[in-house]
Amino acid sequence: MSLLADRIAAARAEGRSALVAYLPVGYPDVEASIAAMVAAVEGGADVVEVGVPYSDPGMDGPVIQQAVDVAVRAGVGLRDALRAVEAVAAAGAVPVVMSYWNPVERYGVERFATDLAAAGGAGAITPDLIPEEAGEWLAAAERADLDRVFLVAPSSTDARLVSTTAACRGFVYAASTMGVTGTRATVSDAAEQLVARTRAAAPDLAVCVGLGVSDADQAAEVAAFADGVIVGSAFVRTLLDGRGADGVRALAAELAEGVRRRAGAPA
Amino acid sequence: MTTTTPPQREDQLLPARPGWPDEAGHFGVFGGRFVPEALIAALDELTEAYEAMRVDPAFLEEFARLQRDYTGRPSPITEVPRFAAHAGGARVLLKREDLNHTGSHKINNVLGQALLTKRIGKTRVIAETGAGQHGVATATAAALMGLSCTVYMGEEDTRRQALNVARMRLLGAEVIPVTTGSRTLKDAINEAFRDWVTNVETTNYVFGTVAGPHPFPAMVRDFQRVIGDEARAQVLEREGRLPDAVLACVGGGSNAIGIFTAFVPDEGVRLVGLEAGGDGVDTGRHAATITGGSPGVLHGARSFLLQDDNGQTIESHSISAGLDYPGVGPEHSYLHSIGRAEYRPVTDAEAMEAFALLCRTEGIIPAIESAHALAGAMTLGEELVARGAGGRGGEPPLLLVSLSGRGDKDVETASRWFGLGDREDVDPGPGLDTDQQPTEGAISNDEAVAGQDAGETS
Numbered sequence: 001m002s003l004l005a006d007r008i009a010a011a012r013a014e015g016r017s018a019l020v021a022y023l024p025v026g027y028p029d030v031e032a033s034i035a036a037m038v039a040a041v042e043g044g045a046d047v048v049e050v051g052v053p054y055s056d057p058g059m060d061g062p063v064i065q066q067a068v069d070v071a072v073r074a075g076v077g078l079r080d081a082l083r084a085v086e087a088v089a090a091a092g093a094v095p096v097v098m099s100y101w102n103p104v105e106r107y108g109v110e111r112f113a114t115d116l117a118a119a120g121g122a123g124a125i126t127p128d129l130i131p132e133e134a135g136e137w138l139a140a141a142e143r144a145d146l147d148r149v150f151l152v153a154p155s156s157t158d159a160r161l162v163s164t165t166a167a168c169r170g171f172v173y174a175a176s177t178m179g180v181t182g183t184r185a186t187v188s189d190a191a192e193q194l195v196a197r198t199r200a201a202a203p204d205l206a207v208c209v210g211l212g213v214s215d216a217d218q219a220a221e222v223a224a225f226a227d228g229v230i231v232g233s234a235f236v237r238t239l240l241d242g243r244g245a246d247g248v249r250a251l252a253a254e255l256a257e258g259v260r261r262r263a264g265a266p267a
Numbered sequence: 268m269t270t271t272t273p274p275q276r277e278d279q280l281l282p283a284r285p286g287w288p289d290e291a292g293h294f295g296v297f298g299g300r301f302v303p304e305a306l307i308a309a310l311d312e313l314t315e316a317y318e319a320m321r322v323d324p325a326f327l328e329e330f331a332r333l334q335r336d337y338t339g340r341p342s343p344i345t346e347v348p349r350f351a352a353h354a355g356g357a358r359v360l361l362k363r364e365d366l367n368h369t370g371s372h373k374i375n376n377v378l379g380q381a382l383l384t385k386r387i388g389k390t391r392v393i394a395e396t397g398a399g400q401h402g403v404a405t406a407t408a409a410a411l412m413g414l415s416c417t418v419y420m421g422e423e424d425t426r427r428q429a430l431n432v433a434r435m436r437l438l439g440a441e442v443i444p445v446t447t448g449s450r451t452l453k454d455a456i457n458e459a460f461r462d463w464v465t466n467v468e469t470t471n472y473v474f475g476t477v478a479g480p481h482p483f484p485a486m487v488r489d490f491q492r493v494i495g496d497e498a499r500a501q502v503l504e505r506e507g508r509l510p511d512a513v514l515a516c517v518g519g520g521s522n523a524i525g526i527f528t529a530f531v532p533d534e535g536v537r538l539v540g541l542e543a544g545g546d547g548v549d550t551g552r553h554a555a556t557i558t559g560g561s562p563g564v565l566h567g568a569r570s571f572l573l574q575d576d577n578g579q580t581i582e583s584h585s586i587s588a589g590l591d592y593p594g595v596g597p598e599h600s601y602l603h604s605i606g607r608a609e610y611r612p613v614t615d616a617e618a619m620e621a622f623a624l625l626c627r628t629e630g631i632i633p634a635i636e637s638a639h640a641l642a643g644a645m646t647l648g649e650e651l652v653a654r655g656a657g658g659r660g661g662e663p664p665l666l667l668v669s670l671s672g673r674g675d676k677d678v679e680t681a682s683r684w685f686g687l688g689d690r691e692d693v694d695p696g697p698g699l700d701t702d703q704q705p706t707e708g709a710i711s712n713d714e715a716v717a718g719q720d721a722g723e724t725s
Contacts, residue, residue: 053577054578055448055580056453056457056566056580058302058303058461058566061461062447069447075577076577077579078578101564102578103578104578106563106578128303128564130300130302130304130307132300133301151303151304151305152304153303153305153308155304155306156304157308175304179305179461179464179465
């Protein structure tokens with residue numbers, strides 16, 4: 001049973017896309033970050049990506065780097081992320097861990113899978129792990145009945161779209177723009193093209209789109225063609241600006257409205 | 268040609284490419300690709316273009332011409348008997364990569380990668396740099412081949428290596444000081460990857476060492492192996508035999524892989540990598556990745572790295588900016604795991620003592636990076652002679668050391684270390700410090716002088 005696929009399917013049954021919120025555990029501190037994740041759920045996030053702090057986040061832009069750096073220096077790690085997973089599950093959303101690979105490898109892949117399942121996590125998104133290198137993780141996730149979410153990008157060949165989506169369970173993460181995380185003024189055409197190509201490769205797998213969405217209009221635009229809208233840097237920016245859990249709740253509510261607009265309806 | 272008969276493998280002027288990595292870039296369990304999907308297409312493109320290029324006679328001819336006419340290859344080997352007197356009586360031969368154009372081995376690799384950049388039709392190169400040697404080499408190749416060049420360098424390193432920053436800018440490169448993380452080489456690599464993933468359509472990443480995702484470790488090795496291919500033939504021709512040990516400093520490890528590769532099949536030749544021990548491995552302030560680290564994933568590959576219990580990279584420490592890196596190339600981890608190469612730490616103090624010694628006994632100012640290999644040779648020479656090992660038929664052991672770069676860039680660091688130039692505030696480090704007992708025999712004439720008096724009393 002895939003917790004992620006079920007939740008995204010439930011959103012689809014309501015005629016809308018799912019809202020996926022990313023927040024790193026440990027910024028501004030562990031408790032406040034968990035409170036922010038719960039607030040995102042209260043605001044309407046269907047899925048929360050619980051970010052594991054990492055010292056060398058090569059795929060992240062300045063906003064997420066800034067927050068994660070604080071968490072790394074405070075010694076926040078996977079154990080804290082598992083607590084956040086429990087809190088998100090208790091709040092009623094589906095938690096999925098988002099982690100660069102080394103923290104998982106250091107924790108122990110089998111142990112990670114076991115503990116994540118016990119905490120109520122759906123699975124993990126692994127931004128720097130491609131399926132070809134993921135043998136141990138795929139086996140552990142299979143055994144623990146966890147989802148595994150890999151990324152596809154505009155530069156992915158059709159053959160890679162087929163092989164990568166075949167390794168996914170839950171959804172596939174379409175990194176819609178070439179570049180690092182961060183909000184962008186416009187959602188590029190590349191996103192819609194990538195989603196179409198990904199659907200052609202894997203008609204039964206949900207496609208969620210990340211990188212660049214920051215407001216309700218952009219969320220609505222992406223929701224018109226994707227099964228889920230992933231928002232990260234905009235949430236983190238809210239925390240960096242000191243708007244706290246209330247700010248996160250308000251942003252989640254705004255984005256939740258966005259993903260519920262009918263495609264093509266005026267803002 | 269020599270009239271002596273080399274004892275082994277003399278027919279093999281260019282030893283074969285090693286049987287590793289596999290097609291996906293794995294050296295045993297090490298190596299591979301741990302990168303965002305967005306970079307896979309670019310890495311595939313590079314791999315494919317490189318595999319075609321490396322057997323293309325036109326490329327081989329162009330590469331050979333540049334190495335000869337531009338870099339000044341082959342670099343000589345120099346025997347250093349006055350230095351070797353402090354290596355227990357072993358003989359020491361230096362492979363003189365310091366004499367290359369731009370002053371280090373880094374040029375070997377960048378000329379190859381710059382040609383590859385042109386071959387795949389990209390117009391811009393980016394690079395990371397620690398000590399600045401790879402940045403200077405990349406800026407040089409970019410100027411030569413008409414490519415736009417951006418170099419990422421930790422802000423901390425731009426201060427330590429201001430001369431090289433100026434050199435890069437003179438060569439027309441844009442130098443971007445990196446202010447994230449520890450502000451050193453590892454963060455420069457992160458920023459370069461971020462640039463690459465954003466600008467991959469126009470930009471090629473000229474990686475500076477044998478680390479990173481496939482194909483970089485294998486490709487950079489292939490471009491650097493000229494060091495060992497030449498040295499092996501030179502030693503055979505001159506000595507009629509192979510060295511007993513080959514020594515090189517290891518940061519990311521490109522000069523070491525470069526000089527090791529030709530000797531890997533020669534089982535009688537010890538391969539010794541010298542890691543930066545900083546203040547001492549037991550202090551936690553070091554960059555001795557294999558000695559003091561553990562396997563994990565960093566910068567696109569599985570290898571040894573310095574990490575904490577959460578899998579966070581630990582900041583490294585070394586007096587040498589070029590070795591101040593918490594990771595190491597995956598082939599070194601592999602050579603370590605199969606026991607083919609051994610890795611030892613050399614502290615800042617030991618390296619600086621060897622640095623001073625080579626300056627004063629041989630008139631060669633080495634890069635501080637390379638001084639780690641020199642210090643390793645002093646220790647290994649004493650060990651071998653004490654054990655009566657190494658030398659054949661009563662001959663002294665023969666050590667081949669990669670002198671990977673020259674020390675011009677390090678003059679300021681060395682002056683500070685030895686307390687030169689500031690008589691009011693002298694706190695000289697070991698090597699020229701009268702208050703400290705030098706390593707036995709370090710200054711053979713018992714005329715060790717405090718740094719501030721160097722050049723005046725002897």
